[in-house]
Amino acid sequence: MKFRYAMVCSSNQNRSMEAHYLLKREGFDVCSYGTGAHVKLPGPSLREPNVYDFGTPYKQMFDELRRKDSELYKRNGILPMLKRNAGVKVAPQRWQLNASDGTFDVVITFEEKVFDMVIEDLHNREHVLMKPVLVINLEVKDNHEEAAVGARLTLDLCQELEATDSWEDNIDNILSTFERQNRRKLVYSISFY
Template structure:
């Protein structure tokens, strides 16, 4: 039975793969979840590294999907971008930027998938005025940016969230939860506690 004690935000730097994979999986398991990017814009792979497809945050995933399907359907199907965008369309309307939207919610747990994003989120939360004095747990789990690793990272994010949700007070259990998770999954986690 889902107790509803947690609300989660998936965060990664203008990447629509890792955070959205975790968002999709957590949503299917009835978690209250949101996802954000932290870059200036959304960048998707293009025909070469020097030619990414760049979109402003707020551009609907359907618009990106339709545009890339018109540009080169074989390329974007082969590199997994069209299936990724199709998945994203079923999760939410458009990508959102942490710095512009994260104040809208009061999350219990924020997951990041690369250390530089973890640092940015920790810094952003520590620079805010702490009006509610409500704790928020920020956890980083490094996940490589490819479709296979994103799928594996999403499953690990779900497992971690389920472990956090299973305890009455994560503040009292976080050290033990992290240690057991790291040992079981051979995955190093960084974590920090901040406030709203």
């Protein structure tokens, strides 16, 4: 089967974009989103994050942070991350504003609170199409190394989903096999558009 995927994380655009980048490179139909009110990137201290509105181009973020402190943002991986993101799409998008047309078959989140937000958002929508959407949470720590591991695991999971004739009939088996092989717990729910 050929699915349309959405990768969703909170607000810093690391985990969802790493997965988006890898899946896109492998030929998957994929988009990525954040669920926060703003895009928040690490700053010089925890109390001084860099905050951007969704829709702000990655190139603009990259240029601003490079001007602020090129060495700091290179060292903490933010500039390379923004460069990768700009190669995938123009700007970050917010799930609640951009993912309402019912075109996704599978939504993958990378933390439980985001999974809960996506499920709540889908349940609060009018279910006009009655088209099922599979929502899976694969818990991934928010750092560059874990984002890369999470992206590879996401690719493996998506390849398993693509290999089945009917995910509705095989989802429990697919996910339990994945959990056993990768020692990662998955949570899933089925919602509707």
